[in-house]
Amino acid sequence: MTRSPGVRKTTAELARDTLLSSDLCRGLDAALLTQLETIAQPQIFAANQLILRQGRVTDAIYLPCSGSQIVERSAAGGQRQVLAFLQRGDYLGFSTSNQFLYSARALEQSIVLRFPGRDFYALASTAPTLRDNVGQITNQVLARVLDHLFAIGQKRAHERLAFLLWQLWQRQAKDSQRATLELPMRRGDIGDYLGLTLETTSRAFSRLRKDDVIASEGRNRVQILDTEALGRLAEVE
Amino acid sequence: MTRSPGVRKTTAELARDTLLSSDLCRGLDAALLTQLETIAQPQIFAANQLILRQGRVTDAIYLPCSGSQIVERSAAGGQRQVLAFLQRGDYLGFSTSNQFLYSARALEQSIVLRFPGRDFYALASTAPTLRDNVGQITNQVLARVLDHLFAIGQKRAHERLAFLLWQLWQRQAKDSQRATLELPMRRGDIGDYLGLTLETTSRAFSRLRKDDVIASEGRNRVQILDTEALGRLAEVE
DNA sequence: CGCATGTTTGACTGTAGTCAAGATGTGTGG
DNA sequence: CCACACATCTTGACTACAGTCAAACATGCG
Secondary structure, three states: OOOOOOOOOOHHHHHHHHHHOOHHHOOOOHHHHHHHHHHOEEEEEOOOOEEEOOOOEOOEEEEEEEOEEEEEEEOOOOOEEEEEEEEOOOOEOOOOOOEOOOEEEEOOOEEEEEEEHHHHHHHHHHOHHHHHHHHHHHHHHHHHHHHHHHHHHHOOHHHHHHHHHHHHHHHHOOOOOOOEEEOOOOHHHHHHHHOOOHHHHHHHHHHHHHOOOEEEOOOOEEEEOOHHHHHHHHOOO | OOOOOOOOOOHHHHHHHHHHOOHHHOOOOHHHHHHHHHHOEEEEEOOOOEEEOOOOEOOEEEEEOOOEEEEEEEOOOOOEEEEEEEEOOOOEOOOOOOEOOOEEEEOOOEEEEEEEHHHHHHHHHHOHHHHHHHHHHHHHHHHHHHHHHHHHHHOOHHHHHHHHHHHHHHHHOOOOOOOEEEOOOOHHHHHHHHOOOHHHHHHHHHHHHHOOOEEEOOOOEEEEOOHHHHHHHHOOO
């Protein structure tokens, strides 16, 4: 969210930068990049606004450019499994099913690039490199879901939370040397991501605080004090 | 497992039949099918034998043709998450990571078709349809893992078991009108698939028996008595 | 400031895990 | 073919972790 002071990118600029540095565009030639930019539709979603709805026909894929988003699956019984927390550079909507298998919602105001499915796949059918990149991305998603499955199936409450914080840290702050994480989601969202109730999630936060693994700065920010301990709890290889 | 009496297929015949009727070969022309058959290596694994090992470099993909297999991920702490139970027509090994993210083992004696990665991807690079099929399969795998994640994250013990039995029934017996399932895996394997201990898994079986949802015939066979109840517990949409 | 929303904590309950014994299959050799 | 030994599964008793219900505590907003 914070940006260098004085420099304010336009939506179009931000979207363009995100697209060009994304895995989707790795190795693509200039002509193809231009075509991709042509079919891309920058969209702004307000906090809590639905980006795509579970069960609807798959009509597009999305590339988040700013803000943060949540991907979730709901069942008739009212249960909800949060499948992912997304941010700039993640992907959304790739599927060969003709219905979306999940919903996606903006957690904060977000800029998202939308690629109409028809246009995108038409383009991909002429460009093997683009198609390869889609395959790569799908495999990355699969790898992440397998990690997630392992965490939920085998770990205890505070270890599951450590797993999530580790994931977010890898993504958000690792390169920037900072050990402070933004958590735009609520405790209930985290609980539904980890297969826990919001109360148990809160207790897991308290436990990590007590053990000096993290420190809280307000509700939506945590500082990682002991990276090694966090990694041990998360049991990342 | 049971086959028409008197007719005994050779390994090569069985492998060929499985390959030709697989999603992998959907829409491929005759020349390509021949090439695929040329690079395919039929292999026989004894019960409990390792097919591929977690952490090894990805050198091949596999197509199970008979028997049943288990896919699992192990962590340093000794925990194990079973990721899938495979059988004829499933897939194994697709990945863009250069290491296998899991191990696979034969549960019973199994015939498996092996496609060396180098040969397979060389072939795929010249055949868009084959490449499309790989993408489709990866997406199917992803969809299954998302179901699995939901079950482990949100369901109670006996509901998780119902989910697995439902999955196996869909795959094994639905079309053949029979409601009898073979369970070649042990209770501990099922537990590690569902994120439960083997004792809790056993109690979940007992509960489904008590509620007349299933009946057991020996240790490795169950009969589904109440399909509707099973589906309700599994909460499949 | 006061209310609404979200989080933390407490007390209690319930579900699943642990440890241990007994039952049930399964395979082998006498 | 039976008896025995071993694997695996089931059940019981107890424990521990997470869920539920409820109250108190923050935080942010009009």
